[in-house]
Amino acid sequence: xxxxxxxxxxxxxxxxxxxxxxxxxxxxxxxxxxxxxxxxxxxxxxxxxxxxxxxxxxxxxxxxxxxxxxxxxxxxxxxxxxxxxxxxxxxxxxxxxxxxxxxxxxxxxxxxx
Amino acid sequence: xxxxxxxxxxxxxxxxxxxxxxxxxxxxxxxxxxxxxxxxxxxxxxxxxxxxxxxxxxxxxxxxxxxxxxxxxxxxxxxxxxxxxxxxxxxxxxxxxxxxxxxxxxxxxxxxxxxxx
Numbered sequence: 001x002x003x004x005x006x007x008x009x010x011x012x013x014x015x016x017x018x019x020x021x022x023x024x025x026x027x028x029x030x031x032x033x034x035x036x037x038x039x040x041x042x043x044x045x046x047x048x049x050x051x052x053x054x055x056x057x058x059x060x061x062x063x064x065x066x067x068x069x070x071x072x073x074x075x076x077x078x079x080x081x082x083x084x085x086x087x088x089x090x091x092x093x094x095x096x097x098x099x100x101x102x103x104x105x106x107x108x109x110x111x112x113x
Numbered sequence: 114x115x116x117x118x119x120x121x122x123x124x125x126x127x128x129x130x131x132x133x134x135x136x137x138x139x140x141x142x143x144x145x146x147x148x149x150x151x152x153x154x155x156x157x158x159x160x161x162x163x164x165x166x167x168x169x170x171x172x173x174x175x176x177x178x179x180x181x182x183x184x185x186x187x188x189x190x191x192x193x194x195x196x197x198x199x200x201x202x203x204x205x206x207x208x209x210x211x212x213x214x215x216x217x218x219x220x221x222x223x224x225x226x227x228x229x230x
Contacts (some may be wrong), residue, residue, distance in 0.1 A: 017195060024184060032181075032223055035227050094141065107155070112161075
């Protein structure tokens, strides 16, 4: 049973990585262009505010990051004997925290005043 | 540490593993700060601008370059791993390590040039 779960984690780690490769490439392109002439809230919000397309892009990106980082952190902690028992719960907490904070940020740049 | 351990760790593939792990952990540590900053927009444009002005200090500029490099090397390292695991087996693709590192450095330097330019 635990082997099957480990295989599922491996699968989701890879699937999230494959999907995220495209998101990270797009993100690198956007930030490299956006940083020209300095960053300002007006510039960022001008692009994202009220945009359902950017909301979907960043919303999906955050969900993929949360899955990928939760499994990744679990794998790292699992190799560290003193915290091995806590690896699963800590990975889960990290994932939930990233999802909550990330979606809050997406809501902020989409609907913020 | 045994002699064999040292030999294994002098290998480019071990360095690629270490870089992938460290960059991943650094990105994970950065994300809550990133999300918190963007979340300031809930309190209005001025609140977000306040944080962005704060990040104009040189130490944060250096941090931004480091984070872009982390993101780029994690992407390049991840693509190599996916290729090793899913493409027909042809060794550890050590050429990808050099190419990925070079491409990541180039992307991060382009970011810095745009940031400072």
